[in-house]
Amino acid sequence: MKQAIRVTVFITALCGIVFPALLTLFGQLLVPDKAAGSLLQQNGKFIGSELIAQPFTSEQYFHGRPSAVDQLAGASAGDNLAASNPEFITKINEQQEQFKEDGRSLPDDARVTSGSGFDPHISLDYARAQVNRIATERDLSPDAVRRLIDKEAGNNQYVNVLMLNLALDRSQS
Amino acid sequence: MWTQFLIQFWILLVIALGAAVLLGRYIGTYFAPVGDRKIDSFGKVERRFLLVLGVDERKQDQSWVGYSKSLLLVNLLFFVGGYLLLRFQGSLPLNPNEAVNLDWSTALHTTISFMTNTDQQHYSGEALSYLSQTFVLGTMLFVAPTMAFTVCMAVIRGLANKPLGNFYADFVRFIVRILLPISFVFGLAMILFGVPQTFGGAVSVTTLEGAKQLIYRGPVAAFEVIKQLGNNGGGFFGANGAHPFENPNQYVNFIQMFLMLLIPMSLPIAYGKIIGSAKQGRLFLGVMTILFVMMTFGMAGSLFANPTAHGQELRFGQIGTALYSSITTAAETGAVNAMHDSLHPLAGLIQLGNMMLNVVYGGTGAGFLNVLLYAFVAVFLTGLLIGRTPTFLGKKLETFEVKLMAITLLVPPFLILVGTAVSMYVAPGVGAISNPGYHGLSQVLYEFTSATANNGSGFEGLGDASVYWNISTSFALFFGRYIPLILMLAIAGSLKAKPAVPQDEFSFKTDTPLFGTVFLGTVVLVGALTFLPVLVLGPVADWLTM
Structure with missing residues (x-):
């Protein structure tokens, strides 16, 4: 159970927060108009x-x-x-x-x-x-x-x- | 038209197959059973990371029961979390467009639908907050395909007579090593080609004629890329991949088709590498590709013979529409760049056929599990014909396995046909049909087929935003996904426990063109016998009476 919760939290943070945030950041830096x-x-x-x-x-x-x-x-x-x-x-x-x-x-x-x-x-x-x-x-x-x-x-x-x-x-x- | 089509199709096929072979070898190397695995420098970091999460792969090898339990537990956590967040999205942050809470049955259906890698949508994407789109559904887009992928790897290891592995390690490794890096690269490419990625809310613009137009946007690229790579298919917007923000031009259209094919095509190669017979992996990939090419030609033929822009977008043309529509149903993604309901009935026939066979690559992991299932059935049938105990990779298929095989094989037709029959009988089912005549049956049939096959596209005229449809398709979604996954794990667990029979010159070889033909025949025969009657009543009758 402990493993399941830890893995779930870790993956959610990675896929649900870090990934979209990173992509937004790079989009803003490279092509702000298209990203908007x-x-x-x-x-x-x-x-x-x-x-x-x-x-x-x-x-x-x-x-x-x-x-x-x-x-x-x-x-x-x-x-x-x-x-x-x-x-x-x-x-x-x-x-x-x-x-x-x-x-x-x-x-x-x-x-x-x-x-x-x-x-x-x-x-x-x-x-x-x-x-x-x-x-x-x-x-x-x-x-x-x-x-x-x-x-x-x-x-x-x-x-x-x-x-x-x-x-x-x-x-x- | 045909020349253009052949050129585009050929280029796509060669690039996708080439990339899939490379990816397949990579998967075969880093998802090999613990003992045979090469450890690269990233592997050491990964191991330390897994230890922090409490997972020690080398010591915590799981049985098929343990593996299934861990899988279901993680699914349950995502179900509960996702359901609650959707129910209360209205009062949560990241909601610039003031989306309201989803009602209980829509939230339930949406959670099940996204967690089963189906992404059937009974809501319109514009009705969700950015928190729901990115944090809730966006995470599920990574998690859902990983579930079938991990099972697929465990089953392959079992067939190779090796330990099944540890679910948590496989789960984290697939997302970190495969999904995230590829998603990042192609997500960025999509932004460069014009797909928006912003947390800014809808903008109100003044049109040239002085009216006020509301333009919905959002973090689309992050959603879009994993939606395709993971064979998920859910749309950020109601119109899915037909929406110009999700799919602004032919370049993005091409990237999306490539991503849909990539992982499903790579798995036979990974399989060949892990069981130590590259030839058998190539054989499966070859047979699947033959079926895929045939289906795609059928799709192109039906659209080219009846060209129209109805339900289609001009920037893709007939060719871009035909390819996308065939690939999305073949690879069980469910993204659409045209409204399938409005296409020619024969196009609908091909779409339904792809989903019913569910081996024309199929979705991430789930498709290849079906390939293995049909391979078992083919071995069993030939065993009956030549009067020897059927063996696959030196393991005897006996009563226990054959029973589970039969159940796994019968679950999808049961869910599809019974679901369709019941819905054609009860008022909330029939009442949802929007197109009269034979096409109405196609609408209902498509909905259940798509739900059961983890596809998620729809004949969207069907008024499916109701409690009846949410609940009835939830059954198809849930059982169509988890029963095959668990039963295939059980088969692999049982085969692993058996001693291998030594192969002699009389054993039936499963890496020859002869077996390929028997395998192809089994797929077509089982599929055709099961679904032909209802296909005749639906799309075929619709076409003949037009």
Whole structure:
């Protein structure tokens, strides 16, 4: 019994206190910004995290993927609807009908919810489908908007919505 | 898509196997029976340390009963401590987000779930204080895999006809020598790649459109790294590895998959080293890898044929999702980077298959114990066929062992099938189903399979945050974990006590491709015969009627 208690206390101190404390310390020393959650600042205020999706509804901004959660409240989850669930099938069909952009069919990632509810990215297809709306709203040429997308996406097939919208704001300031 | 997939899969497999062989040899060297063990300079410090804790390995060799008792005692201490701390987290320190106390059944389920290396979660990670996440659950993430690992080592020593060892020494040694150093290195790597590690509370930010958004964060990296390395799988956040803070990009995704595979792949090698037959260790690793490759191709096929981003994150793509989803169920980790409930029914079939077989590497220690169990069964079956007493490593498997083997083999299907059947019958069980039709059965089946196999992932649409589900799955968690551990120790203890039969040219060799084939056949046959009917009613019917 004595052995069991001593070993339990020792291991708890090591794994539950020393390990996380040491890792926090090294994180703070090496990459304090990343360790704090890759937060973005503007004029001294936090405006979001590079890794976390924030909701966009204004016509002037690129919109992100649908989410099963209230992104402002912070708790994460997927919608967990099965592919065979009639509710899911009706839902994506409705979204397709509401879609007005370019008259093209809606890209897959624009119709279905993400795993976490905070997927910060959209596909290039979905971004390009929003180009005309944003160009009109902001009085920009569609080509300028397309160039921004390509620049933010780099070699990826997806682009970070928050970073793209920030770039959009910067391009007009 | 397939070319890309093959390249990524191949790279991952080669790196993981390479690292696992090195780690396996290391484990084989430093977890060898006391008499054969090499003592390095760290070993001397370690011995002095253990003596301070009151453990003298050389003098306190334990029988299987003593070993089991020590193991259960330490588990009990963690159970009681963990339960109380979760129940009263609201009034304890390190609670910047003002999380409230967990109710009794959620606290009970969570403690059992984390102590059994399952990490099934009926709460959302955002509802816990940092003390609960780091000090309580964070410690359990180290302790839980160690339990099965120590048993695995004791059983291997017994098979090698050596003393089983001392539980406390094995327990401390595995955490100090293996888990902590690897966790530190890869934890730091994760922070460098963007996983947060901070005790600062949730931040409120002003979005570009002027709304207030709350961003939860926390000491995520410390949790994340051992969650994967120890095949635990519990999420820091509700969305688990799909959450961008837990798994921000493809690099972290790759590290996580590597960590999940590392220890389970290394154990056959360690086994080969300790019993003195590297060939047999490689044979087991080979057979497990064949099964793993087949299952992963099945997973990739089902996702690539029906590509969608539903329940998935774009940064991983179909390839990153398929690999992760196969590995997490194969290595019984239970972390998810996509919502399994929303994936194609055939992907669900592969996930369930991986968990039901529970030998496609399997979790730390527990997976390899299952491999040994199936090896005993394979030897027993061939013994029946050729009419000789079955022997494994020169030890006769007789009535006592065969009885225990049968019980160990039957416990998981019993818990899974009876649990599912009862839940499909009673109101609080059926009432939790969120997807209609055949998929509803899959949800319930998945929950019990995941609980019994120490996996912990879920078809998360299931409304399992209720007293009924907390209690019913607690049974599956508890018995699915401890019965096999204790019975395997008993088998090893009994085999050790027997004199070894001299091997002659007529003995059935257990390190040949022939045995590998028989072993593979046994795994597939036993698994298929047990679970095929319910799989047809669940995921297969779901797929055929889509």
